[in-house]
Amino acid sequence: MIRARAAVLAAALAVGAAAMTGCSPSGTAAKPQPADSATASSPVNYVPGTAQENNAPAGTGDFADGPANSPAAMKWVQLSAGAAGVLNPVVHNAAGFTLYRFDKDTTKPSKSNCNDACATTWPPVLVQPGSRIFLDGVSRADIGVVKRDDGALQITIGGWPVYRFSKDTAPGQANGQGVGGTWFAVTPEGGKAGQSPQGTDTNTQLDYQNGTAKQHDAPPNTGDMYNGPRNSPEAMKWVQLTAGSAGGLSPIVHDGAGFTLYRFDKDTTKPSKSNCNDACATTWPPILVQPGSRIFVDGVPTSEIGIVDRADGTRQVTIGGWPVYRFSKDTAAGQTNGEGVGGTWFAVSPHGGKVLRPTEGTGATSSAAPSAGASASASSPASAASSPASAPAGTPSAAAPSSPAASPVALGNGVVTLDSGLNFTEPDASENIAGPGCKNTGRGDLALSLDLSGGPVKIWTGRDCTGTSAVVTSSIPDLSKIGFDKKIASIRFGD
Structure with a gap:
């Protein structure tokens, strides 16, 4: 399950399921950059918090008058998780308008197929190089951008290009839900929003x-x-x-x-x-x-x-x-x-x-035992291969059968993005995987860098969480530094 640069396999990311989502282009570097600084691999700025908290200029972004492709409107976008009527969770913008995804778009590669008259009814959520994307209840690992046919940059969530609906005339409406059997409010992970039990x-x-x-x-x-x-x-x-x-x-x-x-x-x-x-x-x-x-x-x-x-x-x-x-x-x-x-x-x-907050350093600590919360299951054999005895100091050690309590690190959930380029540049493909439990990767020979949202997690060289392992506590721009470049076959999350 692999996606091209800035695109992802369509799937609703649910807890307990591995799914492809939009890669966090800027990633969380081993030595974190300021949250609102763009990088060579990210044309936009990802900023935790709301536009108001970050003093976005009045009359711009989600509150700008005029077309979605105006310079003022494209200065910033806010992506907030919330509810809209019977739907929960959904993503809405700073003005409270529900955002949607279109079944006729694709995520492998990520591409919008809503143009011309369609894009008038369903205005795409657009940004430009240097724009700010404020994240409020949405993970940066799930957000990306894709170039449209007209050259504009459109925001993606879980790889899906996202839109507003012209017939939503007030905040909190979701009149676009189910239109034509192809339009649905989008969840914070890129899935189709559904009714929440009330x-x-x-x-x-x-x-x-x-x-x-x-x-x-x-x-x-x-x-x-x-x-x-x-x-x-x-x-x-x-x-x-x-x-x-x-x-x-x-x-x-x-x-x-x-x-x-x-x-x-x-x-x-x-x-x-x-x-x-x-x-x-x-x-x-x-x-x-x-x-x-x-x-x-x-x-x-x-x-x-x-x-x-x-x-x-x-x-x-x-x-x-x-x-x-x-x-x-x-x-x-x-x-x-x-x-x-x-x-x-x-x-x-x-x-x-x-x-977890981003931490300094490589973001990985070696471990010789499963972490607390990472007990063996039917799909994760208790036995594991040993590391070579001559492995240099500091390389991840082999996992050996042991009580979960033997490890000082408690594993957590979240999202791991495996990137085919160094420093999260994603030249060929990337893959997103979420917990809980042990999850196999789509391709063990893919990743040169790893972006972590949440965690800690444990990476393994063998499928079903076997082989050599290392506990990862933050993003790693170069997996060769810990000997795991193109070697991650499975990932253990917390239960």
């Missing part, structure tokens, strides 16, 4: 609603906005789970008050269990609900949300099986002071993965 769930006894608490007129000083203990009845009336960005991280999940939500590596997902109690739960207040509580889902898949009973009998919200928390030292919306605390607390992604 109403009372008989298993959890919770009321799920698409959108935000404000859109549903939630009573003031209740739920996430309540100024008091999180276990009070007023605080547990409702919880909002919104995919967004904070502190340079995207995508993360925040609540209705804008506070970042976190996960704890010492908790478990199989079964879901919180191990943060007593004093820990004072520092990290759990997100609690009770029967009859409402959960507003805004860019977070309802299928990822669950409930777990805590030791004190209260019920805590989970995302991707991970119990979620606030951090008491986040004193204002948008802060991420809990990120990386103790090496065990991390912002949580909309699919339950840990969200």
